[in-house]
Amino acid sequence: GAVVSQHPSWVICKSGTSVKIECRSLDFQATTMFWYRQFPKQSLMLMATSNEGSKATYEQGVEKDKFLINHASLTLSTLTVTSAHPEDSSFYICSASPSGVDTQYFGPGTRLTVL
Amino acid sequence: KQEVTQIPAALSVPEGENLVLNCSFTDSAIYNLQWFRQDPGKGLTSLLLIQSSQREQTSGRLNASLDKSSGRSTLYIAASQPGDSATYLCAVSNQAGTALIFGKGTTLSVSS
Numbered sequence: 001g002a003v004v005s006q007h008p009s010w011v012i013c014k015s016g017t018s019v020k021i022e023c024r025s026l027d028f029q030a031t032t033m034f035w036y037r038q039f040p041k042q043s044l045m046l047m048a049t050s051n052e053g054s055k056a057t058y059e060q061g062v063e064k065d066k067f068l069i070n071h072a073s074l075t076l077s078t079l080t081v082t083s084a085h086p087e088d089s090s091f092y093i094c095s096a097s098p099s100g101v102d103t104q105y106f107g108p109g110t111r112l113t114v115l
Numbered sequence: 116k117q118e119v120t121q122i123p124a125a126l127s128v129p130e131g132e133n134l135v136l137n138c139s140f141t142d143s144a145i146y147n148l149q150w151f152r153q154d155p156g157k158g159l160t161s162l163l164l165i166q167s168s169q170r171e172q173t174s175g176r177l178n179a180s181l182d183k184s185s186g187r188s189t190l191y192i193a194a195s196q197p198g199d200s201a202t203y204l205c206a207v208s209n210q211a212g213t214a215l216i217f218g219k220g221t222t223l224s225v226s227s
Contacts (some may be wrong), residue, residue, distance in 0.1 A: 001161075032212060034214045034215075036214075041163075041219075042207075042219065043119075043204070043217040044204070044215075045217075046214045046215075049165075049214060091156075093158055095214075095215075102146075102164060102166070102208070103149070103161055103164050104149070104215060106151075106158045106159040107158055108157060109156075110155065
């Protein structure tokens with residue numbers, strides 16, 4: 001099956017700093033990737049839709065200036081959490097689908113802890 | 116707005132039991148439905164995908180059914196094993212190529 005990777009798998013940072021998370025489709029191209037966030041004991045919630053070569057589409061309540069998304073190529077999308085605060089601590093997961101395939105493939109997730 | 120609910124939230128069973136996990140969704144106009152497995156602190160593993168025109172899908176000891184008109188899906192696990200212990204997530208897609216809407220999951224514990 002298709003493989004999606006994320007880097008880093010976990011990161012700890014100080015409050016006020018910025019953190020970049022990468023999502024890569026390893027063996028397929030993806031014009032669209034999705035970024036989700038999962039708080040403890042909660043479900044995955046869509047944050048934004050990343051579109052290659054254009055601006056991301058953010059869900060209601062997600063600050064686009066705080067969560068910067070760049071989809072510079074067909075295999076890479078990045079999520080940058082700017083000026084991170086403890087309430088941003090969460091599990092961030094990306095997903096993508098090969099063209100013409102309905103199944104979404106998820107990355108292994110990135111655990112962000114903001115001190 | 117589509118909402119997905121999973122019942123029960125947690126389930127504990129002895130090894131060997133057959134079990135059923137339930138998923139319901141409020142808007143029956145779905146494109147497809149997926150069942151995922153998530154181990155603690157890990158990402159998601161896709162188990163089964165059911166297209167809106169299908170009634171069920173099977174993979175090994177897993178069988179997922181879909182009743183689109185009533186907004187329900189079930190995941191049947193036969194002869195459960197301790198290795199099946201994980202959180203099982205149900206998710207629907209309303210259109211092709213769109214993001215998934217997830218339930219909160221059912222956390223399954225199978226004791227040996």
